[in-house]
Amino acid sequence: MSKSAKLPFPQLVRAFWKPYLRLLSYMRPYRKQFFMGIIFGVLAGIVSGSLTLVILKAGESIGVKLDKSALMPGSISNEGPGIEGVIWISMLIPLVMVLRGLFSYLNVYYLAWVSLRVLRDIRTQLFSHLMSQSLDFFNREKTGKLMSRVMSDTRVTQNALTSISGDIIKDPIAILTQVAVLVVIDWKFSLTTLVLFPLCIVPVVVFGRKVRSAGKAEEKEAAQMSIILQETFAGVRVIKSFARESYQTDQFAKSSDTQCRNSLRVRRSSDIVQPLIESVAAFGVVLAMIYVYYNDISFIKFAALCGGIFMLYNPVKNLSRIPMLMQKSMVSAENVFALMEMQPSISDKPTAKVLERCNGRIDLEDVSFDYGSDRAAVQNVSLHIEEGKKYALVGASGAGKSTILSLIMRFYDPQHGVVRLDGIDLRDLAQHSLREQVGMVTQETFLFHDTIFENIRYGRLDATKDEVIAAARAAFAHDFILAQPDGYETVVGDKGCMLSGGQQQRLAIARALLKNAPVLLLDEATSALDSESERMVQAALERLSEGRTVVAIAHRLSTILKSDCIVVMDHGRIVATGRHEELLAKSDLYRSLYELQFHHTEGPAPSVAV
Template structure:
C-alpha cells in the first residue's frame, strides 16, 4: 500500500486541490473549537500589537532623543517648552515594557492554545487511523508492508496535524501582521517604506530558490525513513530466516544504503537551510546602508529611523511564514491524501446486514465443498473441494506437509477469510450469517 505523492501544483490549483482534504481534516478541530478560537484571537492581538510597535518606538525615540539635547537641557526644557519633562519621559519609556509584556502574553496564549489543540488533534487522528487498521481483514495486512503502515500512523498523521493547525493559525495571524505593519510604516514615512519594501522581495528570493531544494530533499528523507522502517521491521520479524540462510550482511547492506540516502538528503536540507540566513542578512545590510543614506539626505529623526528599521525587521518573520504556506499546503495534501485513502479502505470480511450474534456454540463444525486460494498470481489453491465434518466433543488432528492447508482451515473457521467456493458451517449456520465478534469470542 504505497501512497502516491501528488506533483507540485501552482498555488491556485493547490488551494483547490487541498480544500477537500483540509475540510475533511477540519472535523478533528470541532471538539476543541473554543481553545482554537482563543488561540486565534491571541494571534490576532499579537499581530495588532506587532503592528503598533514601530509607532511606540517612534514615540519613545522622539521623546528620549530630542534633537541631541543633553540630560540637563532635557530637564530644563520643561520650562522652555523645548521637550517633555522627566515624568513624561518616564511614562513614555514605560510603554516599551508594557507593550512587550502584552505582546509576550498574547504570543504565549497563541502558542499554548494552538499547541494544545494540535496535540489533541494528533491523538485523535492517530486513534482513528489505528482503529481503522484494527478493523481491516487479514488479506489487507498480507498485501501491506508493516513499515509503511507504521509510517502512515506515525509520520503522515503528524504532518497532517501540523499542516492543519499551522495553516489555520498562520493564514490569519501572519497576513494581518503584514498588513498592520505595512500600514504603520507607510504612515510614518511613505517614501522610505516604499523604497525599502521595493527591495524587500529580494530577501525572499533565497527562500523560494532554496525552499524548493529543501522540499525535494525533505520528501526524499521522509520516503527513505519509511523504507528504513520496513527494513527494520522485516529484519526483526524474520530474524530466524535471516540467520538460517546467513543473510545478515545482505540486510546490513540494505540498512547502510538507506542510511546513506538519508544522510545525503539531510545534508542537502541543512546546506540549503544554512545558506538562506546569511544571504538574507547580506541583502538586509545593503538595505540598511541605503536607509542610512536616506536618513542623511532626508534629515530623518532618530526616533523615526529606529521605528522604520524595527518595523522592517519585524516584517521579515511573518513574510517568511507566508511564503512557506504553499509548502505546508503541499505537505498537507500529500499526507491527508494518504490518510484518507487508508480510511477509505474497507475490510473485505464484514458482518452482513442480516448477521445475528452467536449466543452459544454446540461445537458442530462442517466444511462443505471448500475451495480457497489467497489471491496470489499463478498460485495453486490452498484448499480445493474440501469436505470436513467435526462432531461436538470429537478430537481431530490435522496432519500434513507445510502448505497442505492446515492453517488455512483454522483461518476459515475463524472467518479471517471467506472461501471462493463452498461454505463453512457451525451448528448448521453459515459463518457469513453470524456476527464476527460473537463468533471469535466462542
C-alpha cells in the first residue's frame, strides 16, 4: 500500500482540502443556488432535531388526560388541554414532518442543480484543456484512459462535491439540535446514552484507509476497461480478420473481474462501517435501559428520548460516509486536476501574431528534431519552398518526410533551427491562425460518424450548402454522393466505414477545397488506393493544388514527376533537390527508387515508401 493510502483522517482532511477548495471554485457562478441549498439543509436539520421535542409535548398533553382518566374509570379528566388543544398540539407532528420533507427536498434539489452544472463545467474545461494539448501528449496517452478521466472521474468528483457539501452542513446541525433537545429533556439520560458515541469514529478511520486504496485500484481498472473498449471498437476489422474475438473477450472479462473485485473491496470496507456504528449505538440503548430502571421516568418521556436517540441514526450514518466518500473522490479529483495541470509542450506566446492570410512561402533553416530518442528524425535540414509551387518529398520509410510536414503544421517545435512562414517564425504565430493557412490530406482519412454534408463542411464551418456542393463537385465527389441512399445527408458510419477508400479520400479533398488554405500538405494521399480510385483522387488533387504552395509525400513516383522541385531525403537529411530529369542524372538514391518502380520486369516491385 502506498504511503498516501495510509493517511489518518486529520491528515486526509488537510490533503483533501486543496482539491476540494479547487472544486468549490467551480460553484462560484452558482453560489446563490448553492447557499439556498445549504440554508434549506440547515432548516431541515433544525426541524428534524426538534421533532423529538414536539412528540414529547404532544405525548405529555395526551398523557395528562390518560393518567387522570385512569383514576376515575368512565370519566374524562378536565385537566390539561381540551380536545381542540390536543388536536392542535398533535398536528404539530405532521407539520414538522412536512416541513422536514420540504426542506430536505429543496436542499437536495438545489445541490443537485448546482452539482450537475459543476459536472458540465468541469467536463467542458477538462475537454477544452485536452484539446489544447500538443500532439506528443496524445501520442503518449491512451485514448481509453482519457475517456475515463472525462466521463467517469469527473462524475465521481461531482458526486462527492454534492454529498459532502450537503451532508457536512445539514447533518451536524441535525445532530447538534437533536442532542440539545435530548439534553433539555433529560441531560443525565443523554450523557449515559451518548457516552459511547466517540467509539463510532474508530471504524470510520480504520476502514477509510482501505476505501482509498481500493478506490484508487477501482478507478485505475475502470480506465483500463475504457482502453480495452476503445481499442476493440476502433480495431474491430483487425480483430475479426485475425479471428481474435475470443481473445478480446477474455481481456475484457479479466479487466471486468478485477474491477468487480476492487469494487467489492470498496463496498466491503465502506458498508461495514454502518453496522459497526449501529452495534455501538445498541450498547448505548442498553445503558439507557439501565438508567431508566434506576430512575423514575414516565413512559412518554422514555419513548420520546428513545425516539430522539434513534433519530440520530440517519445523520450519524450520513456523516460516517463522508470520510469514505472523501477517500474515493480524492483519487478521482487528483486524476482530473493532474490532467488540468499538464501544460502543452507547444503553446502560443503572449505576443503571438494572428496571421489573416499568407502567401505560402515556407523556409526551414538548419532544422533538427527528434522524438525523444537518440536518433534524429531530421537533422540540419534547410529547405526553401517558394509560394505557389509544388514540392515533393521522397525517400525510404523513416527518412523524415512526415516529420517535415509535422514541423510545418507546428505539431512539434524543432530542437534546433527555425521554421518560417512568409518569413515569420512559426513560434511567433498563434497556432490556430497558422493552421487556418494550411490544408492537409493524409493517407489515413478520418471522417466523423456524421452526414457527408457535415464532414465536408468541417473544412469551413460557416460554409453554405452551395459552397459545400461546389467543393464536392471540384473533388469529383458529387456524383457518388448523389448515388448514396440519402445523398448529402447520408451518414458515413464510424470513420467513414460505409464508403470506399477512394470515396473517403475525395470527401477529404472536398473538405480541404472548402477550407481554401494557401498551403497544402499531402501525406501519401493516394498510396492505399486501387488504380481507378487513384486516377479520380489524383485528378481531384491536381485541382486542389492549383494556385497553392504544395508539399507532397508520394508513395508512387509517377504522381510527383511534374513537381517544381523534388526533395530526396535519407536518414533525416536532404541529400538532393531538383526536378525529375536533374535527379535522375545526379542522385543515385533517386535513380534507384525510380528504377525500382519503373524498370523492374521480374514481377511486381516491392512496396517502397517514397
